[in-house]
Amino acid sequence: MSLLYPQFKDAFSRLLASCAGRRIVVIGHARPDGDCTGSQVALSRALRLLGLDVVCANPDPVPRRLQFLVAGTPFVSLEAALAEERVAIYVDCADARRATERFAAAFPEPIACIDHHLSNVGFAGINLVDTSSAATGEILAGLLLDAGLPFDAPTAMALYTGIATDTGQFRFAATTRRTFLLAAELVARGADPARMGLELYEQETLGKLRLLQHFLASLELSCDGRVCLGVISEDLYRQTDTGQEDAEGLVDYARCIEGVEIGVLVELRGGAIKGSLRAKDATFRVDLIAAEFNGGGHACAAGLNVKNESLETFLPRLKASLRARIETVAAARNLTR
Numbered sequence: 001m002s003l004l005y006p007q008f009k010d011a012f013s014r015l016l017a018s019c020a021g022r023r024i025v026v027i028g029h030a031r032p033d034g035d036c037t038g039s040q041v042a043l044s045r046a047l048r049l050l051g052l053d054v055v056c057a058n059p060d061p062v063p064r065r066l067q068f069l070v071a072g073t074p075f076v077s078l079e080a081a082l083a084e085e086r087v088a089i090y091v092d093c094a095d096a097r098r099a100t101e102r103f104a105a106a107f108p109e110p111i112a113c114i115d116h117h118l119s120n121v122g123f124a125g126i127n128l129v130d131t132s133s134a135a136t137g138e139i140l141a142g143l144l145l146d147a148g149l150p151f152d153a154p155t156a157m158a159l160y161t162g163i164a165t166d167t168g169q170f171r172f173a174a175t176t177r178r179t180f181l182l183a184a185e186l187v188a189r190g191a192d193p194a195r196m197g198l199e200l201y202e203q204e205t206l207g208k209l210r211l212l213q214h215f216l217a218s219l220e221l222s223c224d225g226r227v228c229l230g231v232i233s234e235d236l237y238r239q240t241d242t243g244q245e246d247a248e249g250l251v252d253y254a255r256c257i258e259g260v261e262i263g264v265l266v267e268l269r270g271g272a273i274k275g276s277l278r279a280k281d282a283t284f285r286v287d288l289i290a291a292e293f294n295g296g297g298h299a300c301a302a303g304l305n306v307k308n309e310s311l312e313t314f315l316p317r318l319k320a321s322l323r324a325r326i327e328t329v330a331a332a333r334n335l336t337r
């Protein structure tokens with residue numbers, strides 16, 4: 001194969017050189033998903049194979065359904081990483097604060113960041129950011145292959161899982177020929193698609209389905225049927241004996257309805273409002289909506305985060321922003337018609 005990421009060849013060499021003789025912590029974001037955990041596991045394992053002292057750290061623990069990716073890779077607390085005077089590499093984070101203010105403050109000068117988010121601000125010393133990539137795992141797989149670095153089967157599995165989950169099983173818009181080439185190469189190196197499917201999608205709890213039941217019951221259409229919004233209240237987790245990780249993927253049900261352009265999940269948690277926005281089409285740039293509410297993300301998938309506000313005032317504000325966005329896109333479409 002010719003180089004997959006020729007633009008990063010030099011920067012990745014510099015990254016590897018700057019790791020020499022240092023203890024490293026690979027940091028991922030809060031509420032880690034398959035791409036986040038997969039990228040952390042893969043990068044730290046690949047660097048450890050080079051003889052480096054590398055661990056992973058997150059503000060939240062690895063979710064139950066992603067535990068199969070860990071394969072003995074060390075995850076430590078922020079305190080432990082600080083005590084060991086580690087230098088930070090961020091993966092799958094558009095901004096250091098995606099790993100919470102605590103992490104951002106603890107590692108003010110991260111040596112590198114590998115990411116694929118549109119809203120990435122280039123906050124690290126070396127920034128390997130490619131927004132055309134479907135997953136951070138896709139970039140990482142390309143970097144490891146381009147550099148000819150050895151990696152083991154758990155690393156291939158972690159990268160494959162990151163790619164498969166961030167592409168919605170290879171069907172979202174960012175899925176390209178490169179995505180499939182890399183996935184095939186990862187399977188050749190030990191990634192097991194059937195096991196990933198079993199671990200991620202065939203091990204649900206009844207509580208999670210009950211949570212889904214409540215979420216589906218809350219769905220409401222707005223903006224002439226182009227937005228579908230559902231709410232999960234704080235007590236629902238207790239009622240259904242579930243946790244925040246069980247809300248993962250629920251928003252896709254809001255989006256999947258015919259005619260709906262943007263699906264929204266609004267969640268009350270810890271006294272704050274969290275929101276997930278999912279668009280069918282990148283022209284809706286839901287990251288711009290999220291940015292109005294202390295959030296960010298991708299054109300088709302973004303998250304927001306609002307403190308000290310009630311649903312009564314927040315929901316009308318969010319709906320107004322959604323309506324404005326949909327009208328802007330509709331106007332632009334009419335112009336080009």
Ligand SMILES: [Mn+2]
Pocket residue numbers: 035036092116134135136166
């Ligand atoms: Mn990602």
